[in-house]
Amino acid sequence: MPELPEVETVRISLNEHLLKCKISKVRINVKNLRFPVPNNLEKSLEGKVFEKINRRGKYLLINFKQDLSLLVHLGMTGVFKINNSYSPEKHDHIVIELKEKFLIYNDVRRFGFFKVYKKNLVMQSPHLKKLGPEPLDIGFNELILKKKMMNKTQNIKHFLMDQKNIAGLGNIYCSEILFDSKISPLRLVNDMKKSEIKKIVKSIKKILTKAIELGGTSLSDYKTPSGKLGYFKNELKVYGMENKNCFFCKKRSKIKKLVQQGRSTFFCMKCQK
């Protein structure tokens, strides 16, 4: 499910609902997520009070008033649900009880994970340490990307997908970003012109910002913690659009699908050079 816009939407929603709430009880139904749920998670969380929730790339950093940060990755199908009462559903792995509220972690494929850190150590976690820059930071620009591209021979789609280069882009938004910047996903990074890199940076910011405004993209699993869908689905121009007329050149060309590094890429051969 979740790339940067979805995780950011979840972050905003959790912040709205959980700030200052105190955890009364934690129940773990399934221990084997991507990594084992920390042994003492129930004990670590009970009695804790939610503070500001942050995001880095596709990771959530859930902070507590006490000296504790919960690092959460949603994998492919991880969702949080916030309800006033609890009625069990399939794949509810972690149920966190608050005063008159339940926070539930549900994850069909179990690729998500939870890890517990002391506040000052969470940024040192191996997951976060290797992440590239935040694409929506003001300081993120073509010079930073260009530097990362030096001496690399990969195609641009693969490059954008690598979290070491930029944090937060995934399979949907990489196709959409390259379509928006009219750059072919097959282009190799070492022969990209500065003007093209600039276009890509502009498209990254534009697409991600718009997607956050619309609450992310709901394909099958993804919903916000309060159960809302993400409406960027209606803005997708190429992802999942194989054989459809191209949004830009209309009937002159159809969207093609190809597989790069084992992942589907969608693009227009006429518009993207």
Place this chain on the structure above:
DNA sequence: AGGGCTACCTGTACGC
């Protein structure tokens, strides 16, 4: 050191 590929898991869609 750096890159490429696979495994992890369940659900769904599709062809036969």
Place this chain on the structure above:
DNA sequence: TGCGTACAGGTAGCCC
């Protein structure tokens, strides 16, 4: 209807 297969928003950890 049922079975087999391919594919799905991600990434750690293996191998080369």
